[in-house]
Structures are given as C-alpha cells and as structure tokens.
Amino acid sequence: MKNLKLYGFIFMFVPVVYRFLIGLNVIHNMNEYRYLVFFLGFIGISIIFYNSVLINKKDRLFYGMILLIYSIILIRYSYLFWLK
Numbered sequence: 441m442k443n444l445k446l447y448g449f450i451f452m453f454v455p456v457v458y459r460f461l462i463g464l465n466v467i468h469n470m471n472e473y474r475y476l477v478f479f480l481g482f483i484g485i486s487i488i489f490y491n492s493v494l495i496n497k498k499d500r501l502f503y504g505m506i507l508l509i510y511s512i513i514l515i516r517y518s519y520l521f522w523l524k
Contacts, residue, residue, distance in 0.1 A: 444487060451484030455514060481514055
C-alpha cells in the first residue's frame with residue numbers, strides 16, 4: 441500500500457514536469473500527448489485521494505490541501521493547453 445502512494449505522487453507530477461519541459465523548449469509540438477499527460481495526472485490525484493481516505497484525519501487534511509492546490513494548477517494548465 442505504501443508503493444501505491446509513491447506511484448500516485450509520480451503520476452501526479454507528470455503534467456508538472458511536462459509543462460516544465462515545454463517551458464524550457466526541450467520538447468516541441470507534442471500536443472498529441474497532452475491528454476495522456478493530464479489523464480496520468482488525474483490518475484495520480486485519484487490514487488492519492490484513495491490512499492488519504494485510509495489514513496488518519498490530520499494527514500487527510502494535508503493531502504486534501506495538496507490535491508486542492510494541484511487540481512487548481514492542473515485546471516489552469518489544461519485550460520491554457522486547450523486555448524492553443
């Protein structure tokens with residue numbers, strides 16, 4: 441079960457790394473993968489949310505704040521993607 445949390449964090453940061461590499465002009469014209477990248481991000485969010493239900497209340501609040509901040513960032517970046 442601890443590996444599930446690790447996989448959730450890895451999947452969660454896939455869109456962040458993707459946007460960082462686009463910002464550095466490392467990857468160009470990879471728009472066909474943008475839906476896959478954001479789908480992996482949402483899988484990571486759902487894994488972490490599922491894992492946070494199984495733990496105590498203090499950690500659940502911490503993970504809830506992380507998920508809230510991350511989902512706002514993810515929605516903002518996906519909105520910018522779909523404007524192109």
